[in-house]
Amino acid sequence: MMERAKEWKKFIALALGFLIFYFLPFEHEAVRNAIWQGVTLLGSYAREHVLLCLIPAFFIAGTITVFIRGDVILRLLGPGAKKIISYPIAAVSGAILAVCSCTILPLFGGIYKRGAGIGPGIAFLFTGPAINITALFLTGSVLGWEISFMRLAATVISGILIGLIIQAIFRDKGSGGFAQTEEKNVPWWLGVSFLGLQMAFLIIGGLKIDGTIKTILLVVLAGAVLILTFRMPRESTTSWIGESWSFAKKILPYLFIGVFIAGILSSSLPEQVVKTLVGGNSLFSNLFASVFGMVMYFATLTEVPIVQSLMGLGMGKGPALALFMAGNSLSLPSMIVLTKLLGKKKAFTYFALVVLFSMSWGFIYGNL
Secondary structure, eight states: OHHHHHHHHHHHHHHHHHHHHHHOOTTSHHHHHHHHHHHHHHHHHIIIIIIIIIHHHHHHHHHHHHHSOHHHHHHHHSTTSOHHHHHHHHHHGGGGOOOOTTTHHHHHHHHHHTTOBHHHHHHHHHHTTTOOHHHHHHHHHHHOHHHHHHHHHHHHHHHHHHHHHHHHHHOOBOOTTSOOOOOOOOOHHHHHHHHHHHHHHHHHHTSOOOHHHHHHHHHHHHHHHHHHHTTSOHHHHHHHHHHHHHHHHHHHHHHHHHHHHHHHHHHHSOHHHHHHHTBBSOHHHHHHHHHHHHHSOOOTTTHHHHHHHHHHTTBOHHHHHHHHHHHHHOOHHHHHHHHHHHOHHHHHHHHHHHHHHHHHHHHHHHTO
């Protein structure tokens, strides 16, 4: 019965794809421009985010899965950990990472798979892309420190509350939809060093520094990681590569599809209408900004100049905060992947809470 249902789903997907391509008016310039925008965004994402962001993130997720002891994750972030410890740690641990809503996915998958409770995992997932130090400083210098502080406070508080709500509803620890691996007998210091070097590679890869210095640092770090792999037991190294590949093959196809669709949407939505809808600080404008931010894709730090231009055209400060919170935490590509990883119930509950909290904070801040 299940196999028949799967085959029907495949058939319906193929039929829909055929009908879309059959009836789509490719002769219209607007349609061609929208498709080209999707291809352009996908190409830009591949050039700017895959090599120095996503691939290191996949390897980090594999490292967490294979080399970091599960009892450590369980003690700090697991369902049985003290909430007063696990949730604040999860909510602020993304501060050093300059990652977007898509790059955070393999990192979330790594800690979720290793036994972290769904609540702390969600807190990390929500806050990670939004509170990195670079984004906060850029927000403060461009838009003012008031909105930067509100962005930090609202995101951390919301991340903790959303995590607590999700944990109360579903009460589980996750496998993240990935194959489980056994513990490997690797000294703790070797595993931590291995993880630290890869984290440093990811962080430096996202910094805006001199190209020569950046290249030298990345080569040194990559070399150090390579040297450590030869000190690992062969079976551990094989498991690490296998786990990293497991994350990549499960996330990347859906991610690329989502980025392509997001590019089409960004070209199709009338910009003037968007600007009109997010003016003022009404509940509707904050709701619209939250939903708009949720479906659009913003690469790391690009949300700041976008919000700056919209505010210059009349966007209220409340919708600006709502757009920051929802736009950093979600995007259409990440929503597609999260639905696959978490299942529809958990994923859509999370999406609804993100919109609700983003809208509420935007409304409160906009009317202060």
